[in-house]
Amino acid sequence: WQAKKRYNVERTRRSCQDPPQLSNRDPFGLLRLIEALKAGREERMPQYVASLIDQPGPGVHTVQAKLLSDKMTVTRDPQNVEAIFTTQAQDFDIGPARLECFRPLLGLGLTTVTGEAWKHSRALLRPQFSREQISDLDLEERHIQDLMKVLDVRDNGWTEKVDLQPLFSNLTHDTVTELLYGQSIGSQKHARRPSAPYESLSKQSDEASEFGHHLESGKSWLYERMVLGRLGWLFSSTKFYNHCKEVHKYVDNFVYARIQQGEADKTEITSKGKFVLLNELAKHTHNSVQLRNETLHVLSASWDTTSALLGWLFYFLARNPRVFDKLRNIILTDFISGIDFRQLNNCRYLQHCINETFRVAAIIPVIERVCTRDTTLPQGGGPNGRSSIFLPKNSRVLISTYGMQHRADIWGSDAADFRPERWEEEKNGGGWDFVPFAGGPRKCIGQQFALTEASYTVVRLLQRFDGIENMEPPGPIKFHHALTNSSGTGVQVRLHEAK
Numbered sequence: 081w082q083a084k085k086r087y088n089v090e091r092t093r094r095s096c097q098d099p100p101q102l103s104n105r106d107p108f109g110l111l112r113l114i115e116a117l118k119a120g121r122e123e124r125m126p127q128y129v130a131s132l133i134d135q136p137g138p139g140v141h142t143v144q145a146k147l148l149s150d151k152m153t154v155t156r157d158p159q160n161v162e163a164i165f166t167t168q169a170q171d172f173d174i175g176p177a178r179l180e181c182f183r184p185l186l187g188l189g190l191t192t193v194t195g196e197a198w199k200h201s202r203a204l205l206r207p208q209f210s211r212e213q214i215s216d217l218d219l220e221e222r223h224i225q226d227l228m229k230v231l232d233v234r235d236n237g238w239t240e241k242v243d244l245q246p247l248f249s250n251l252t253h254d255t256v257t258e259l260l261y262g263q264s265i266g267s268q269k270h271a272r273r274p275s276a277p278y279e280s281l282s283k284q285s286d287e288a289s290e291f292g293h294h295l296e297s298g299k300s301w302l303y304e305r306m307v308l309g310r311l312g313w314l315f316s317s318t319k320f321y322n323h324c325k326e327v328h329k330y331v332d333n334f335v336y337a338r339i340q341q342g343e344a345d346k347t348e349i350t351s352k353g354k355f356v357l358l359n360e361l362a363k364h365t366h367n368s369v370q371l372r373n374e375t376l377h378v379l380s381a382s383w384d385t386t387s388a389l390l391g392w393l394f395y396f397l398a399r400n401p402r403v404f405d406k407l408r409n410i411i412l413t414d415f416i417s418g419i420d421f422r423q424l425n426n427c428r429y430l431q432h433c434i435n436e437t438f439r440v441a442a443i444i445p446v447i448e449r450v451c452t453r454d455t456t457l458p459q460g461g462g463p464n465g466r467s468s469i470f471l472p473k474n475s476r477v478l479i480s481t482y483g484m485q486h487r488a489d490i491w492g493s494d495a496a497d498f499r500p501e502r503w504e505e506e507k508n509g510g511g512w513d514f515v516p517f518a519g520g521p522r523k524c525i526g527q528q529f530a531l532t533e534a535s536y537t538v539v540r541l542l543q544r545f546d547g548i549e550n551m552e553p554p555g556p557i558k559f560h561h562a563l564t565n566s567s568g569t570g571v572q573v574r575l576h577e578a579k
């Protein structure tokens with residue numbers, strides 16, 4: 081009662097009004113929680129979150145719902161997003177629940193800590209992602225070669241039906257482990273060829289792919305724990321702890337080997353000229369748990385994001401032959417004399433295709449923040465949604481990036497369609513309606529690495545193949561969500577090699 085009274089007083093003092101409140105069928109919002117978990121398992125989680133905002137009716141872009149002991153604000157309003165990431169960034173952070181939910185797998189590190197500990201982690205890692213470090217196209221090319229070998233072509237010029245999603249996962253796992261530990265896990269070379277999505281990691285037998293399986297399964301647990309918020313740490317099992325143990329064991333091999341090399345051969349390691357994140361971090365600390373955690377946080381953040389982007393891009397290209405042909409023609413002209421970092425960034429149509437993939441598929445479909453103190457959001461309150469909203473300390477806010485990127489009033493009546501040309505046109509949003517890498521202090525540090533890897537892969541594949549055919553039977557789009565969003569039906573295509 082005291083809390084309610086204080087809430088009302090503060091709301092009035094700050095001239096705020098409440099946004100539409102979603103009614104619950106039970107007092108604790110338990111059924112809504114079950115609904116949310118079910119939507120995730122049925123591979124329609126991004127649409128489910130957006131549909132919550134649709135419930136009160138047209139023109140509403142922010143709502144509140146009760147979820148267990150928390151009141152959750154869900155928004156797809158760019159003005160609120162701007163406030164969260166920039167103008168009021170000090171009022172919003174990841175909140176303590178994330179650490180408790182992620183701790184068994186990831187421990188303390190960049191993506192789980194806040195305050196001074198986060199600043200320290202970020203200062204340690206951020207410089208390692210400078211342009212020079214991440215524009216190593218030789219690294220990309222080595223692993224693209226492994227991908228190319230897998231894509232055998234028959235006499236008629238076509239590959240067999242192939243699911244590109246696990247192949248892209250292998251590609252990105254191999255590059256990022258080499259970047260982090262100086263040694264690739266070689267999943268592309270060792271993978272058995274699956275035809276169904278998600279088989280590759282779970283069916284491979286060697287140690288490296290076992291590691292992939294444990295990390296992937298561990299991350300799925302993290303997602304479901306996060307849905308439960310503050311109570312997420314209760315959602316556990318020996319299976320989950322076993323995944324965590326196996327992941328740590330694998331990463332520790334690299335870490336202990338590096339520590340044993342010690343100071344003595346530091347010069348030798350750095351003079352090889354190859355950038356390895358673990359070596360760079362080992363210059364600052366020899367604490368094995370810190371080295372494990374910091375590298376594991378980067379590994380976890382990059383594990384399935386770039387591969388999901390690549391998967392979705394080819395998913396859409398296979399369904400849009402016009403875009404495929406146009407993109408290929410541009411690539412053949414722009415990259416006639418080689419590929420460099422600057423050219424990749426400057427190829428506008430390629431970047432538009434990537435942006436459109438981010439927009440339609442929303443690789444990270446929701447971003448959660450928690451209020452670090454009593455604060456407000458500029459929009460969504462009152463009958464016309466124009467008043468500011470009061471949010472007490474510890475309130476949870478969910479940005480529905482998927483919902484925002486599908487708003488017809490911002491993106492046009494064809495917002496659901498994949499049409500890269502829209503990026504050449506004027507639109508309404510004003511910048512904060514499109515945040516694939518988040519924004520503000522906790523913005524993704526791997527953005528440039530991800531975009532370079534994705535762009536390079538698209539260029540190399542379209543140089544080799546001049547045709548793509550969708551091999552998936554018609555059906556609804558499915559979002560396989562484990563913090564990151566990839567196609568739930570894989571990317572089942574066949575490719576035609578250019579003569």
Ligand code: HEM
Pocket residue numbers: 190191202256377378381382385386389443444447448515516517518521522523524525526527529530
């Ligand atoms: C398409 C690819 C990617 C997308 C869409 C993406 C998106 C994001 C988003 C939305 C966040 C903010 C999450 C939050 O605060 O809740 C984030 C954070 C982060 N990303 Fe990425 N990411 C991608 C690739 C990568 C790669 C390749 C790396 C590393 C090699 C990476 C490393 C990180 C790290 C370490 C953070 C945490 C930053 C912090 O908390 O200060 N990401 N990413």
